[in-house]
Ligand SMILES: Nc1ncnc2c1ncn2[C@@H]1O[C@H](COP(=O)(O)OP(=O)(O)OP(=O)(O)O)[C@@H](O)[C@H]1O
């Protein structure tokens with residue numbers, strides 16, 4: 386039986402009372418988008434899984450969502466069932482700012498959820514952009530074309546702190562940091578925070594840390610619980626109350642090319658992403 390607080394609310398895994406968060410009220414109008422970058426230079430921590438499923442959860446609550454695939458691996462595009470071979474991608478927009486982003490955006494099978502796809506071409510972007518004037522603000526200029534039409538734009542960053550990620554941080558209003566509840570979860574996070582601070586100082590004074598999201602949590606292992614405890618010690622209330630459990634449903638859903646909220650809507654993992662969406666609305670990170 387989970388521990389209870391004095392008001393008889395069960396204690397959540399982050400050591401705070403477990404709130405369900407209210408279902409967000411429908412929006413009467415849409416846009417301009419709040420832009421959130423999902424960043425962690427450590428690989429395999431759940432950036433793409435969170436981008437896909439948070440995007441789908443927000444779309445389910447009637448938010449108009451654009452998911453930006455900003456990783457040459459194209460995992461976000463693939464996870465939303467979008468074939469990326471031989472189509473225009475975000476890379477074309479970065480290279481040619483006169484190109485219309487509307488021509489590159491693809492509708493996903495989920496209503497309210499559009500995708501700006503990427504493929505391996507994007508791996509050449511850093512080399513091409515390094516000599517550009519204002520090379521850090523190129524993505525920001527691309528997203529400006531369409532921000533008015535969406536309520537939220539999620540950018541799925543690649544596992545690096547290079548020029549593409551700096552572009553994402555420069556375009557964003559907020560950053561969401563997924564951390565895997567595993568060995569070395571906090572290793573490298575200081576460097577990530579330092580990078581965000583530098584971007585705030587030099588390029589994007591308004592950028593905020595929207596939250597740290599614990600992923601792949603397994604309450605049965607002492608290790609997972611200890612890592613989460615240390616993450617809470619390090620980040621306090623910036624750690625989101627919603628924690629994403631470890632489950633094989635995610636790899637399964639990715640293979641099928643649909644978000645977990647559609648693949649297995651009743652599964653606790655789908656419910657966790659819906660709750661994350663509600664928590665971010667309640668924190669004001671999303672309209
Ligand atoms: N909560 C979870 N439980 C179990 N497996 C998960 C969970 N979240 C993600 N995964 C799996 O872990 C792997 C890495 O996840 P994901 O691709 O989302 O991480 P990433 O941070 O985007 O990785 P990269 O840095 O390579 O882009 C994937 O195979 C994914 O299906």
Ligand SMILES: [Mg+2]
Nearest residue numbers: 432433456460
């Ligand atoms: Mg990824």
